[in-house]
Structures are given as C-alpha cells and as structure tokens.
Amino acid sequence: MREPPLTAWRGMDLLVLRGTEEIDRVPAGEIDRVILAYHRAGETPGDLAYALIDTPTHTLLLPPATGIAGRVHFERQAFWAQRPCVYWVPATRAPLPRALRGGWWLLSRRAPSYQRVPRTEVQAEIDRWPLEGPQSWEQRKWERIVRSRLLQPWTRP
Template sequence: MRTPWHTAWQGPDLVVFRDDTEVDRFAAAQIERVVFVYRGHGDTPGDLIYAVVELPDEYVLLPVETGFAGRVNFERLDFWAEKQCIYWVPESKASLPARLRRSVWLLRPGAPSYTRVPRSELQARIEQWPLEGPQTWEQRKWMRIANSRPFAGLNPITQPGELTEHPPTRRRA
C-alpha cells in the first residue's frame, strides 16, 4: 500500500507532497528546532511517531508517513549536524491539544495529522516537554552503543589514549 504523503528537499527548501502534489514548502534555514516524538526507546526509525518542526512563527507537525524523519533527515546529515537543532522526546511526555491528536482508538492518543499550528498555541506545551539533545541520529546511535557497554555508568579515570597527571605528592619529613 503506497502512502500518499512524502517530503523532499528541493534546493534549500523542504517540500511536503500529498499524492505527488505540493501542499507546503518552507525554507530549511528557517528551522529553529526539530523534535522527534517516539515510542519505545527512540533508537530506530520505526520508533518515531511524528516530528515537530519549529519555524519562527509556527510549528509544522509531520506524522511518520510523510517521511520527514527518514529521507529528509538522512539525505543531509551534515546540514542537521551543523545546525544542532534535533531533539527527542518520548510520546508519553509529549502532550498535544486534543484537536491535534488522531487515533483509531477512542481513548488512546495518536499522532497528529500533517498541519501547521500557530506558535502561540503550542509553545507553552512544548517548553514543558523533557527534550533530549541536541543530537542527530548518528550521535544518538553512538550514545546508545556507549551506554550499552559494560561499566558504561562509571566515570573512568582516563579515556583511551589519554594520559593522566597526578598532583605531586608531599613527603613527610
């Protein structure tokens, strides 16, 4: 089954399509922050539910089926790494107004549909979210690998390849 939504880079712009018809466009340079909302641990693209793209005057909500977190994100890794604007938040901590949530289940909140929302409507909520980051997918992956190693929670005295300097010891006379 083919999804009618997708996003793509066109020069310096990000474009949102539905059934191969352009429905929105915004300049990548205007992006102030991107927040990926995820289920589980947020370690794989399959954990993502939606993205919130913060622009100067509004937010763009992009559900997973638009592909924003996939193609748009992975095509320009250097852009996102340099911009340092990607943040992460678990779904359970990312509340949205009821009118923006959609779900096939009556009592279970779902991901929002594609929409633009005035900044004044969401800013207070998003500022309450416990954001992780900034970190790209690559940085997140390496942090997960580092944290999965034995003794990851301990602070080592040295890192591999580092030398330590010890303060001089005083001798008793």
C-alpha cells in the same frame, strides 16, 4: 480516501506533498527546531510517533508516514550536523497540544495527521516537554553505544 502526505527535499526546502501536489514548503533556513517524539527506545525511524518542526511563526506536525524520519535522520546529514536543532522526547511524556490533536476523540489511537498551526498556540505546552538534545541521529547512536558498554575503560588509580 486521500493519499497521505509525504516529505521531500527540493534544493534547500523541505516540501510536504500529496501525490505530486505541493501542500507546504519550509525553507531549511527557517527551521528553528525539530522535535522527534518516539516510542520504545527511539533507536530506529520505525519508533517515530510524530515529528514537530518549529519555524519562527508556525509549528508543523508530521506523522511518521510522511517519511520525515528519513528526511531528518539520513538525508542532509551535513546540514543537521551544522545545525544543532534536533531534539528527542518520549511520546508518552509529550502529549500533543490540543491545537495539534485534531478530531473530537480524546482516546484516539490514530497517528496524528499533518498540520500547520501558529507557533504561539502550542509553544507553552511544548516547552514543558522533557526534551533530550540537541542531538543528531549519529550523536544519539554513539551515546547509546557508550551507555550500553558492559565494561568501562580501565584507568590507573
């Protein structure tokens, strides 16, 4: 069985690696949008179902095992704060387009595998998803804290 791919930053490029072999490279400046599909509340990287990275010409599907949650959430925070391009969607409301599903099993429970497809093949379906954002991990965390407050601040009438 092949090693699962991993992600890593090298300079300003996001790499997809299998072992030490580079199988894909995305310059940070070409990232138009990152979509994080999540299970449960999406509060931790462990809730990630998959991530999509849109470039001008392609869409990359990255399964959680690539470590992309950490690369998007926790590494390069200044980069993500300057670029409001991270969106969130519940995985139950974001079925993968046929071009990204792979395999023949319609009811497969496997995690999706790494893929790169032309953006035009999947864009129409993805545009129908109820995206939340743009919102960095930090912004999402603070919004969740505000929503969970039991008592709202008191204001004078």
